[in-house]
Amino acid sequence: MSAQDTQTPAVVVRDVSLRDGLQNIARVLPTETKLEWLQGLYDAGFRELEVGSFVPPKLVPQLADTAQIVAAARKLPGLHVSVLIPNLKGATLALEQGVDLMLLPLSASHAHSLANLRKAPDDVVQEVGRIRAEMDAAGTKTALEVGISTAFGCTIQGKVEPQEVLRLVKAVLDAGADQVSLADTVGYADPRQIRSMFEQVREVAGERLVCGHFHDTRGLGLANVMAALDTGIHRFDACVAGIGGCPHAPGASGNVNAEDLVYLMHSMGLSTGIDFDRLLALRARITQWLEGECFQGAIWKAGLPKTMLAEPATAGAAAA
Amino acid sequence: MSAQDTQTPAVVVRDVSLRDGLQNIARVLPTETKLEWLQGLYDAGFRELEVGSFVPPKLVPQLADTAQIVAAARKLPGLHVSVLIPNLKGATLALEQGVDLMLLPLSASHAHSLANLRKAPDDVVQEVGRIRAEMDAAGTKTALEVGISTAFGCTIQGKVEPQEVLRLVKAVLDAGADQVSLADTVGYADPRQIRSMFEQVREVAGERLVCGHFHDTRGLGLANVMAALDTGIHRFDACVAGIGGCPHAPGASGNVNAEDLVYLMHSMGLSTGIDFDRLLALRARITQWLEGECFQGAIWKAGLPKTMLAEPATAGAAAA
Numbered sequence: 359m360s361a362q363d364t365q366t367p368a369v370v371v372r373d374v375s376l377r378d379g380l381q382n383i384a385r386v387l388p389t390e391t392k393l394e395w396l397q398g399l400y401d402a403g404f405r406e407l408e409v410g411s412f413v414p415p416k417l418v419p420q421l422a423d424t425a426q427i428v429a430a431a432r433k434l435p436g437l438h439v440s441v442l443i444p445n446l447k448g449a450t451l452a453l454e455q456g457v458d459l460m461l462l463p464l465s466a467s468h469a470h471s472l473a474n475l476r477k478a479p480d481d482v483v484q485e486v487g488r489i490r491a492e493m494d495a496a497g498t499k500t501a502l503e504v505g506i507s508t509a510f511g512c513t514i515q516g517k518v519e520p521q522e523v524l525r526l527v528k529a530v531l532d533a534g535a536d537q538v539s540l541a542d543t544v545g546y547a548d549p550r551q552i553r554s555m556f557e558q559v560r561e562v563a564g565e566r567l568v569c570g571h572f573h574d575t576r577g578l579g580l581a582n583v584m585a586a587l588d589t590g591i592h593r594f595d596a597c598v599a600g601i602g603g604c605p606h607a608p609g610a611s612g613n614v615n616a617e618d619l620v621y622l623m624h625s626m627g628l629s630t631g632i633d634f635d636r637l638l639a640l641r642a643r644i645t646q647w648l649e650g651e652c653f654q655g656a657i658w659k660a661g662l663p664k665t666m667l668a669e670p671a672t673a674g675a676a677a678a
Numbered sequence: 679m680s681a682q683d684t685q686t687p688a689v690v691v692r693d694v695s696l697r698d699g700l701q702n703i704a705r706v707l708p709t710e711t712k713l714e715w716l717q718g719l720y721d722a723g724f725r726e727l728e729v730g731s732f733v734p735p736k737l738v739p740q741l742a743d744t745a746q747i748v749a750a751a752r753k754l755p756g757l758h759v760s761v762l763i764p765n766l767k768g769a770t771l772a773l774e775q776g777v778d779l780m781l782l783p784l785s786a787s788h789a790h791s792l793a794n795l796r797k798a799p800d801d802v803v804q805e806v807g808r809i810r811a812e813m814d815a816a817g818t819k820t821a822l823e824v825g826i827s828t829a830f831g832c833t834i835q836g837k838v839e840p841q842e843v844l845r846l847v848k849a850v851l852d853a854g855a856d857q858v859s860l861a862d863t864v865g866y867a868d869p870r871q872i873r874s875m876f877e878q879v880r881e882v883a884g885e886r887l888v889c890g891h892f893h894d895t896r897g898l899g900l901a902n903v904m905a906a907l908d909t910g911i912h913r914f915d916a917c918v919a920g921i922g923g924c925p926h927a928p929g930a931s932g933n934v935n936a937e938d939l940v941y942l943m944h945s946m947g948l949s950t951g952i953d954f955d956r957l958l959a960l961r962a963r964i965t966q967w968l969e970g971e972c973f974q975g976a977i978w979k980a981g982l983p984k985t986m987l988a989e990p991a992t993a994g995a996a997a998a
Binding site: 511512513516517544545546548549550551574575576577578580581583584585615618621622625626627655656657660663664665 | 831832837865868870871894895896898901905935941946947975983
């Protein structure tokens with residue numbers, strides 16, 4: 359592991375399975391299992407993880423033990439720990455727990471925003487300002503990322519105007535967000551749309567546009583990753599075993615599969631710091647823990663090409 | 679159908695399910711079913727189809743009725759009919775049947791070439807010359823395409839050198855092939871490799887490089903399509919329901935899924951001339967005819983995004 363620990367990966371795969379994945383699966387896993395899951399991700403080489411959310415346990419009982427998961431995650435050396443927060447109250451809890459990053463979703467779709475957060479987009483912008491004020495008052499090192507969700511279309515509203523996405527990106531940065539990401543929450547995006555939107559947002563946000571969050575609902579997940587990579591994005595959310603989704607966005611099943619994403623990057627010589635065999639071993643355990651749920655992915659079935667078996671898939675030296 | 683009949687599609691999807699698809703499925707479908715399949719493809723708007731192969735029926739009994747399928751296909755107005763041929767003998771049969779295009783596979787992998795065609799690559803180049811001579815003697819309008827298979831790696835041999843691919847492309851064009859295509863027969867290719875190889879072959883072959891043939895074995899099929907599209911390729915092989923493979927290349931399951939490919943193009947505003955609803959209806963019938971076999975694809979489950987339901991997916995006017 360020493361080689362991958364000491365080198366900066368060319369592409370960061372931020373696993374969100376403990377949040378976006380489990381949030382969309384009805385069953386509640388024991389905390390002990392989630393801690394094994396967390397350790398498995400860490401041992402596979404992930405160094406950025408979204409491990410839960412500080413939403414009311416009544417709404418998302420699957421993530422009620424987020425504080426315990428965060429406490430364990432903070433003990434893992436070099437791990438960058440993030441949680442989802444829906445509002446100021448969640449931010450207060452997250453700051454108390456000392457996470458590295460809080461991710462606040464803001465739906466560019468007005469209709470989805472009301473369904474998911476019970477607030478209009480501009481109310482969420484106001485909340486960003488309040489969270490920023492609390493962060494400044496506390497003098498925290500925690501960072502705030504606003505994830506612009508349904509940035510490429512919405513199952514409820516349909517089309518989402520790019521100009522609205524750009525307006526909201528500018529507004530949340532002005533209100534005090536440290537960074538932004540773009541999410542295809544419902545799997546509507548196509549590669550040209552991805553390229554165009556990331557390029558436009560880059561003009562507004564510069565290097566503060568840090569991540570792409572894609573769902574593979576319609577098979578375009580990795581094509582969309584490639585399109586964003588071409589615009590200079592080097593961080594992508596993904597879920598081991600391709601679990602995940604959003605309960606308030608019908609049909610939004612399946613984050614981009616982490617194994618396939620890691621394979622894609624390694625196949626192009628882009629390092630991720632992730633040990634492929636350990637990742638596949640974790641996938642196998644997860645499919646046991648979640649037996650009966652839906653899983654996605656291709657590489658776990660087919661195996662690595664013969665052309666990639668000669669050298670270790672984690673070779674950091676291969677980074678472009 | 680009139681709008682799509684009178685316009686040139688931005689991207690040609692060449693369905694190969696009646697050849698590459700059925701070749702890799704053990705059961706032998708009745709000719710009558712295959713004729714329904716053919717008609718279904720035509721009715722969905724496909725205008726280029728690979729409908730069989732002239733190989734000895736003893737080797738591929740599934741395609742023994744190719745002459746009957748070709749005869750029916752030739753009666754469909756405006757349909758460009760192609761068949762696979764393994765050698766001069768196959769070419770003679772294909773020319774007798776009056777196909778529009780003969781596709782001769784040439785493995786850039788020496789090991790795969792011996793396993794698949796029982797000839798070394800340079801012996802196949804010689805065969806191209808003999809086929810060209812027969813074509814010229816007959817004064818045929820039929821064209822000859824050489825598909826460079828295992829162009830991105832091989833399950834038997836492993837790495838395939840790009841220089842070997844380039845050498846063979848030049849050799850078959852010199853020997854009389856009208857056009858060439860590049861095939862990732864075993865699903866080893868990644869988008870950067872695709873981009874690099876198509877750009878290099880373009881320098882040798884120019885506009886005679888006409889098609890990309892990709893398998894989705896490891897989930898990168900559509901990402902690879904995008905990479906080739908970026909280099910100027912506007913014709914892709916695909917299989918309805920994602921069936922297909924190569925019996926001599928272990929693990930080479932699944933051509934790129936035609937429905938997902940058509941969806942990808944339509945989502946970007948690139949016309950294909952294909953009616954999406956008819957395509958999905960055909961998929962449903964195929965999965966009945968081949969009940970129990972493996973199928974691939976995402977869009978048939980998720981359905982079109984709300985953003986694409988307002989206007990017909992076949993709109994030729996949306997072509998870029």
